[in-house]
Amino acid sequence: MNNNTNIPVALFPTRSPVGPVIAWLFLLLVGIASLSISPMAAASPGLGTVSFVSFDGTCLRRGDDCWLVEVKCSGLDDLRGNLRINYPDYAVPVKGVVLLTEGGSGNTFWGSKTNAAYNAMKGMIKDGYITVELAWKKPWWADSSATLDGSFQGYADVSCRPASIARYVKDVFVTYFPDRAYCATGTSGGATQIAFALSHYGLHSDFDFFMPVSGPPVADIGIGCYRTPGHESMWYSTGTSQTIDQVFGVDRQGPCVVKDEYYRSLYTNSSAGVGGDLLFPGLPVHFVFGGGDTTSAVGQGEHYAQLLIDAGNGLVSSETVPDAPHNVHANFYGAEVLRDRILSECRKR
Numbered sequence: 001m002n003n004n005t006n007i008p009v010a011l012f013p014t015r016s017p018v019g020p021v022i023a024w025l026f027l028l029l030v031g032i033a034s035l036s037i038s039p040m041a042a043a044s045p046g047l048g049t050v051s052f053v054s055f056d057g058t059c060l061r062r063g064d065d066c067w068l069v070e071v072k073c074s075g076l077d078d079l080r081g082n083l084r085i086n087y088p089d090y091a092v093p094v095k096g097v098v099l100l101t102e103g104g105s106g107n108t109f110w111g112s113k114t115n116a117a118y119n120a121m122k123g124m125i126k127d128g129y130i131t132v133e134l135a136w137k138k139p140w141w142a143d144s145s146a147t148l149d150g151s152f153q154g155y156a157d158v159s160c161r162p163a164s165i166a167r168y169v170k171d172v173f174v175t176y177f178p179d180r181a182y183c184a185t186g187t188s189g190g191a192t193q194i195a196f197a198l199s200h201y202g203l204h205s206d207f208d209f210f211m212p213v214s215g216p217p218v219a220d221i222g223i224g225c226y227r228t229p230g231h232e233s234m235w236y237s238t239g240t241s242q243t244i245d246q247v248f249g250v251d252r253q254g255p256c257v258v259k260d261e262y263y264r265s266l267y268t269n270s271s272a273g274v275g276g277d278l279l280f281p282g283l284p285v286h287f288v289f290g291g292g293d294t295t296s297a298v299g300q301g302e303h304y305a306q307l308l309i310d311a312g313n314g315l316v317s318s319e320t321v322p323d324a325p326h327n328v329h330a331n332f333y334g335a336e337v338l339r340d341r342i343l344s345e346c347r348k349r
Contacts, residue, residue, distance in 0.1 A: 048073030050168035073160035076143050081136040086125045095128035096181030097173045103188030105139035113330050120335035146249030154247050154270030159196030166197045183209040183346035191215035199276030208349045213288045214326050217297035219304035222268030225256035233299025278311035286317045290324035
């Protein structure tokens with residue numbers, strides 16, 4: 001990547017009638033047109049590389065730019081995704097960058113969930129934040145190398161993909177402007193993507209604020225799959241259990257569904273709260289849950305929050321939005337709460 005740090009601030013991508021032209025100019029200046037980022041191996045040896053493929057007009061609706069990128073992680077299938085980017089108005093000073101990740105298979109954009117989510121995101125942009133929404137072309141957690149023989153570590157391995165994207169976004173949008181904040185929020189499985197990036201791929205120092213919403217739902221997969229007594233709020237439904245098994249390449253009657261004890265340690269070690277470094281010095285982490293959410297994501301997320309506190313993090317907080325569903329940003333009031341939290345907390349530390 002071009003390491004020229006003298007790029008004029010005026011050339012930073014901004015939303016305008018010629019936004020795509022300005023973006024192209026910026027890309028040429030930083031070398032992204034042929035970019036393949038090799039992340040800092042010393043800090044995060046497990047990260048892969050991200051290559052800019054092309055502009056993608058198919059997802060420009062509600063976006064200023066949309067980039068098709070490809071992630072390559074050692075031992076995993078290559079996977080493509082879209083980054084839909086919105087820039088503040090050219091007259092508004094840029095305050096920071098917000099990475100937005102979605103749940104489930106991760107193949108939808110955060111701002112496309114509902115009009116409430118879109119309006120909340122527009123509020124971030126209006127206030128000076130560049131928003132970068134990540135949507136994968138295929139489930140981010142699926143891979144042909146998935147196996148139950150112990151050589152594959154489930155989420156711990158496939159999270160190389162979102163972690164690499166998170167570093168890529170920082171390198172492209174933040175590195176040249178170190179006074180801007182870099183923050184992230186993700187819902188459910190979207191929270192999982194960022195949580196692993198922080199704890200298992202060493203990116204906690206990349207961010208200035210993290211807001212996990214309705215999760216991460218895989219804080220302790222062993223408890224969820226095997227229904228450990230005393231932790232009923234963390235127990236998985238049959239549908240969630242099937243998804244966990246699919247991460248390990250099993251479509252039907254997998255270990256999580258049938259409660260096969262032989263695989264308990266394998267599944268437990270694939271958890272966001274197990275095996276990584278949960279100490280994030282100086283990073284504020286604010287959890288948001290929906291008061292109407294009846295899924296195990298609440299119990300799992302609360303468990304993860306407690307693990308962060310137990311690890312010595314002093315900037316962990318949480319709130320519950322009354323009546324909001326699992327997808328908090330699909331709720332009008334819930335989306336406003338998320339927007340306001342970003343506006344108040346996403347600042348350079």
